[in-house]
Amino acid sequence: METVLEAATKEANGTVAEKKPTVVFVLGGPGSGKGTQCANIVQHFGYTHLSAGDLLRAEIKSGSENGTMIQNMIKEGKIVPSEVTIKLLQRAMAESGNDKFLIDGFPRNEENRAAFEDVTKIEPAFVLFFDCSEEEMERRLLSRNQGREDDNIETIRKRFKVFLESSLPVIEHYNSREKVRKIDAASPVEEVFESVKVVFTSKDEKAV
Template sequence: MEGGQPAERYGDEDQQPKEKTGLDRVLCKKKPEVLIIFVLGGPGSGKGTQCEKIVKEYRFVHLSLGDLLRNEVSSESDIGKQVKTCMAEGKLVQVEIALELLKNAMDKSKNKRFLIDGFPRNVDQAEAFEDKICKPSMVLYLECSSDIMEKRLMERGATSGRIDDNIETIKKRFKTFEKETIPVIKYYENSGNSVLVKISSENDIDVVYGEVEKALKNLLFV
């Protein structure tokens, strides 16, 4: 397998299909050339950090819904103003907005491997993405206690300048995560497709990445 592309392309009637590789088996059905991994976890669970390492080693494109939303806020567009209000209140944005931002970012990329960080944040978003775009090849869930996540976020907030890195908003985000995103984990856990991978992100960054890499290798090469 070279350059992240599947070993075989099918479609010619006179072409005999060869044995499928691990990558062939997990590609999206609606967009057969695309591989998507959702990276989920609470605020401060280390999603961005782990995504950076995956991108470096495996040439994925990292799409952070949070970053896309913050960029939209910075643009001061009408949508950006709606997003800013939602973020300040610790609420989720409308699913249509999230899907549009993600789809536009994917369409602009020439890469076909995507890490989508912080999405889906509720079951409605998960179902909408699967309906409008495709099913994920893997759902990576980084488990972390609220105490550790709060400590990390407060340390980050001291220097980040992010509007959602203050104690009041952090607690609202935790409540939203418990109410909206935990059901997403259960949704994929009960899907019967074996796409959900749970990894504790409370350990050292490199220790966590070691477990993440094992899951990636199982997805891509087994």
């Protein structure tokens, strides 16, 4: 018997693939300002912002069977399988009614990337890469008062290391296909968004 999620995903799969949506992967280290810029892109260009981490957290919160499985994996320090995250992304894409998506914090590694293209049959239009020095990201993370437990210097450095080791191969892969749009994320927020606008406008996006 297939689970409700599997049935919904099958349906979502068909719907999402048929629509041939525009997908933009948003990558950048912790503290590179991805979230802020995604909110700006949503407002100006009508994209739907999907954060892989938020979808996983929401699924855990829902108390579903799938959510419990995800929670147990995270507790045990295991990486949630690509397929699980991809199913959640597909379901959110199908439910959104939109055909333009910013996928934030995914793919985290080469395996995620290959699985996403394989399962969804979708290649991103491009990858928006927020390039920021470790010093600047560290400064930002330490100064933001969100009370996040993971914002201490040791954990921050571990997160940088993981980002570099796992995400750089993804960036290199898309770079070789001329799909990476690199943004200097060290500038003030407004200046960064000016650079972002250039990327989206040159993609023939119409501001909403």
